[in-house]
Amino acid sequence: MTVGVLGLGLIGGSMARAFARAGHPVYAWDTDENILSFAQLSGVVAGPLEGGVIGTCDLLLLAIYPGGSVAWLEAHGAEISPDALVLDCCGVKREVCEKCFPLAERYGFTFVGGHPMAGSHFSGFKYSRSNLFQGAPMVLVPPVFDDPELLERVQTALAPCNFGSFSVTTAAEHDRMIAFTSQMPHIVSNAYIKSPTAGSHKGFSAGSYKDLTRVAWLNPQMWAELFLENREPLLFELDLYLENLAAYRRAIAEGDRAALEALLEEGKRRKEDVDG
Numbered sequence: 001m002t003v004g005v006l007g008l009g010l011i012g013g014s015m016a017r018a019f020a021r022a023g024h025p026v027y028a029w030d031t032d033e034n035i036l037s038f039a040q041l042s043g044v045v046a047g048p049l050e051g052g053v054i055g056t057c058d059l060l061l062l063a064i065y066p067g068g069s070v071a072w073l074e075a076h077g078a079e080i081s082p083d084a085l086v087l088d089c090c091g092v093k094r095e096v097c098e099k100c101f102p103l104a105e106r107y108g109f110t111f112v113g114g115h116p117m118a119g120s121h122f123s124g125f126k127y128s129r130s131n132l133f134q135g136a137p138m139v140l141v142p143p144v145f146d147d148p149e150l151l152e153r154v155q156t157a158l159a160p161c162n163f164g165s166f167s168v169t170t171a172a173e174h175d176r177m178i179a180f181t182s183q184m185p186h187i188v189s190n191a192y193i194k195s196p197t198a199g200s201h202k203g204f205s206a207g208s209y210k211d212l213t214r215v216a217w218l219n220p221q222m223w224a225e226l227f228l229e230n231r232e233p234l235l236f237e238l239d240l241y242l243e244n245l246a247a248y249r250r251a252i253a254e255g256d257r258a259a260l261e262a263l264l265e266e267g268k269r270r271k272e273d274v275d276g
Helices: 010-021 032-040 051-056 068-081 095-108 148-157 171-192 196-200 207-216 220-229 232-254 257-275
Strands: 002-005 026-029 059-062 086-087 110-116 137-141 165-168
Touching: 002 051, 010 026, 010 059, 026 032, 026 068, 026 137, 032 207, 051 068, 051 207, 059 068, 059 232, 068 086, 068 095, 068 220, 086 095, 095 110, 110 148, 110 196, 137 171, 148 165, 171 232, 232 257
Parallel strands: 002 026, 002 059, 059 086, 086 110, 137 165
Antiparallel strands: 110 137
């Protein structure tokens, strides 16, 4: 299987490493030519994803920003083999799928939206690793939901990544869930670390501080694009969070111990309910 990878950041680089480790030739493209050259010198990438190479790829993985993925497919859709399977790895799905499903239909290849639920607060090819997706969930947004052969094809194609599970959903449901499970934690972490107290935390912080601040170390350009493209679901979660925070603040400001204990108990029970 010949594999093309668009973007050699943490996700794309890890995909490239996983397929190269499994013995599949990998061709790639990245905005940074130095990264592409390094990936070739390290033996992960066989050559650049350009020209006639695109048409030889059995699997194409789009691992750049959503807008860039759509633009690349619009520019190169006619070069892709009708037998090829194309998956994106973007953090939002509605815009990508709405634009890429028609492109796939026009040019004859197969497109499936994808979101590997794995990552790190570090970014870039130097932090990529072939086992990043080991045991991780993979979310799929197919063009139709009654095609088990397509889902089997995707699972077989992604076997070198060793995902632990696959789930199928719609683009809208994906984005609604991701606003809560991924985007909100990044906002909360990034806002929390702005306290002036953070500058003197050493010696006073332990696991809870580390857990809460880990994803404050993010890629601002990428996350800003993801937040804005998922504006409505994210604003729903953000408004609800601010409303809940206001209740805690009110109880503390008024010295209302009973109300504060009730809020804390409610949160504890909710955690037990959802995570067992």
